[in-house]
Amino acid sequence: MNHxxxxxSRQISFRIDRRVPIVLIVLGLISxxxxxxxxxxxxxxxxxxxxxKTLLKLETDNADYDFIIYTLRLPRALIAFLVGVGFAIxxxxxxxxxxxxxxAPDVIGINGGASVVAVSLIVLFPSxxxxxxxIAAFAGALVAAILIYLLAxxxxxxxxxxxxxxxxxxxxxxxxxxxxxxxxQINSVSQAWIWITGSVYGRSWEHLLPLLPWLIVLIPLALLxxxxxxxxxxxxxxxxxxxxxxxxxxxxxxxTSVALTGASVATAGTVGFxxxxxxxxxxxxxxxxxxxxxPTAALMGGMITVLADLLGRTLFAPTELPCGVITATIxxxxxxxxxxxxRHQ
Amino acid sequence: xxxxNSLATAAALSQRIALTTRKLTLAYDGTSIISDLDLAIPAGxxxxxxxxxxxxxxxxxxxLARLLKPRHGxxxxxxxxxxxxxxxxxxxxxxxxxxxxxxxxxxxVRELVAQGRYPHQNWLQQWSKEDEWMVEQALSITDMIELAxxxxxxxxxxxxxxxxxxxxxxxxxxxxLLDEPTTFLDLAHQIEVLxxxxxxxxxxxxxxxxxxxxxxxxxxxxxxxxxIAQGQVVAQGEPAQIMTEALVREVFGLExxxxxxxxxxxxxxxxxxxxx
Numbered sequence: 353m354n355h356x357x358x359x360x361s362r363q364i365s366f367r368i369d370r371r372v373p374i375v376l377i378v379l380g381l382i383s384x385x386x387x388x389x390x391x392x393x394x395x396x397x398x399x400x401x402x403x404x405k406t407l408l409k410l411e412t413d414n415a416d417y418d419f420i421i422y423t424l425r426l427p428r429a430l431i432a433f434l435v436g437v438g439f440a441i442x443x444x445x446x447x448x449x450x451x452x453x454x455x456a457p458d459v460i461g462i463n464g465g466a467s468v469v470a471v472s473l474i475v476l477f478p479s480x481x482x483x484x485x486x487i488a489a490f491a492g493a494l495v496a497a498i499l500i501y502l503l504a505x506x507x508x509x510x511x512x513x514x515x516x517x518x519x520x521x522x523x524x525x526x527x528x529x530x531x532x533x534x535x536x537q538i539n540s541v542s543q544a545w546i547w548i549t550g551s552v553y554g555r556s557w558e559h560l561l562p563l564l565p566w567l568i569v570l571i572p573l574a575l576l577x578x579x580x581x582x583x584x585x586x587x588x589x590x591x592x593x594x595x596x597x598x599x600x601x602x603x604x605x606x607x608t609s610v611a612l613t614g615a616s617v618a619t620a621g622t623v624g625f626x627x628x629x630x631x632x633x634x635x636x637x638x639x640x641x642x643x644x645x646x647p648t649a650a651l652m653g654g655m656i657t658v659l660a661d662l663l664g665r666t667l668f669a670p671t672e673l674p675c676g677v678i679t680a681t682i683x684x685x686x687x688x689x690x691x692x693x694x695r696h697q
Numbered sequence: 698x699x700x701x702n703s704l705a706t707a708a709a710l711s712q713r714i715a716l717t718t719r720k721l722t723l724a725y726d727g728t729s730i731i732s733d734l735d736l737a738i739p740a741g742x743x744x745x746x747x748x749x750x751x752x753x754x755x756x757x758x759x760x761l762a763r764l765l766k767p768r769h770g771x772x773x774x775x776x777x778x779x780x781x782x783x784x785x786x787x788x789x790x791x792x793x794x795x796x797x798x799x800x801x802x803x804x805x806v807r808e809l810v811a812q813g814r815y816p817h818q819n820w821l822q823q824w825s826k827e828d829e830w831m832v833e834q835a836l837s838i839t840d841m842i843e844l845a846x847x848x849x850x851x852x853x854x855x856x857x858x859x860x861x862x863x864x865x866x867x868x869x870x871x872x873x874l875l876d877e878p879t880t881f882l883d884l885a886h887q888i889e890v891l892x893x894x895x896x897x898x899x900x901x902x903x904x905x906x907x908x909x910x911x912x913x914x915x916x917x918x919x920x921x922x923x924x925i926a927q928g929q930v931v932a933q934g935e936p937a938q939i940m941t942e943a944l945v946r947e948v949f950g951l952e953x954x955x956x957x958x959x960x961x962x963x964x965x966x967x968x969x970x971x972x973x
Contacts, residue, residue, distance in 0.1 A: 356824075364822065453802060585801045586800065587798055590795060593792060594788050595789070595815060639808065641804075
């Protein structure tokens with residue numbers, strides 16, 4: 353048997369596509385390399401060797417490296433990676449439960465919900481303390497998701513309805529956000545604008561810590577639910593037929609997805625299209641089984657976001673582009689390509 | 698048709714009963730499709746539901762498989778109401794293949810078939826030796842081993858349908874329900890799928906209940922034919938005994954002649970149209 357790697361003992365047994373371990377290792381190495389490069393980039397360039405030495409706490413020729421890397425640049429890179437992971441898993445789950453390859457937290461309006469609340473806060477209450485913003489974004493995502501689910505619910509939640517309602521919600525939140533941006537004070541509007549496009553600019557350890565507990569709880573939960581995602585992906589009737597409690601499992605998965613998106617948006621704004629692209633690319637690499645797809649998509653999402661942040665900082669240096677601009681520049685055509693491909697099926 | 702008649706028919710086939718409905722009423726959005734239906738499905742036999750479009754045969758199959766909650770009445774699996782059992786326990790005994798299922802893009806045949814093991818797994822035991830064996834078995838019975846690593850969207854309609862049937866087989870249930878398993882297949886593939894189901898019934902004694910569109914195929918493959926019109930069972934029994942010109946008129950509103958199938962001797966329905 354060479355299609356699956358099987359692990360079995362008396363208590364546990366599981367299988368995973370044979371491509372998964374090697375793909376995870378390669379993606380992990382590439383991500384690590386990008387992070388090292390990224391840590392060396394900036395107003396004060398540091399060579400990759402010295403970055404590595406500093407990370408390993410080895411002696412370097414400049415005592416400032418430690419401060420630059422550990423205090424200024426590492427939290428930013430880690431945050432970029434982790435929000436990418438969050439968006440990617442969230443998108444992979446949404447694509448499974450909606451059975452729609454175009455579903456992603458930004459496509460069905462969950463990011464929109466987060467944005468509208470956060471932008472309103474920035475524009476209407478510019479003096480609000482900084483820590484309120486993430487909480488507001490998270491609440492917005494949750495409200496949008498609940499709204500989508502309730503409106504799409506009619507004696508059972510149909511996947512198509514979920515997408516259509518989601519697109520409607522997104523249009524609505526975008527409209528309100530535009531109104532805020534049009535009538536707000538210019539200073540707060542430009543601040544809001546940077547946040548909307550998604551940026552990890554100036555993120556430090558204090559931004560990273562609140563994100564961690566969410567990921568530590570939600571990622572293992574998502575992995576545990578991958579078997580249920582597999583059967584939900586076959587359609588409601590088939591899933592019920594093999595004994596899945598469809599409605600209950602869909603709610604648990606939806607909440608997991610929203611919480612991952614909420615926590616990520618709250619930390620770095622709406623870094624668009626990562627939740628759409630990462631699961632797709634991962635599926636190309638390891639197939640459709642969620643046991644392997646979720647970890648692969650997670651690393652892919654982290655890699656894309658770290659790379660986008662690196663490109664955003666280097667392409668037009670010293671002008672800095674938010675990483676959300678880079679992901680959208682690549683992601684929007686990718687979305688159109690998927691749309692086009694879907695039409696021809 | 699009352700339950701005594703239905704049970705008597707089943708008894709005439711000298712069979713145990715696999716599924717029974719008692720005063721079953723099924724409705725979609727308030728419109729009832731099946732009302733107060735009493736029906737017994739014999740165990741170890743092939744039962745085929747026939748009827749005109751919209752008569753409620755697919756609805757009935759969904760009801761039998763607990764995919765649709767009845768408005769009144771219930772379905773009994775052996776002696777227990779199917780809605781009182783846990784859905785996972787039901788899934789270990791009864792499999793359902795809905796009409797025209799769609800697999801996600803890129804899913805391989807083997808991956809699909811493995812999903813049939815879902816009710817036999819839990820968080821810790823996700824891939825036991827038995828799971829693996831059952832999947833290989835299902836692939837081999839359906840002659841899908843060669844195609845096992847192909848993605849479903851690269852297969853022909855007939856191969857794809859065999860893959861879905863393999864998934865239901867991997868579920869390893871005594872009862873297998875199928876909703877129009879031959880739809881969208883050309884004639885050769887229709888016969889291929891029906892032959893496969895026939896073999897499953899003959900060699901493993903599985904109870905098969907299916908909805909078929911083609912009356913003649915139904916007559917040929919059914920041990921027990923159930924004719925449905927306006928949400929009611931009009932006739933139930935061996936095809937040779939119940940297939941009459943009057944029944945075809947009642948169920949399909951069609952004039953016909955019934956002759957003997959020259960190949961197997963079962964009833965063959967020749968429709969009478971305007972162009973004689």
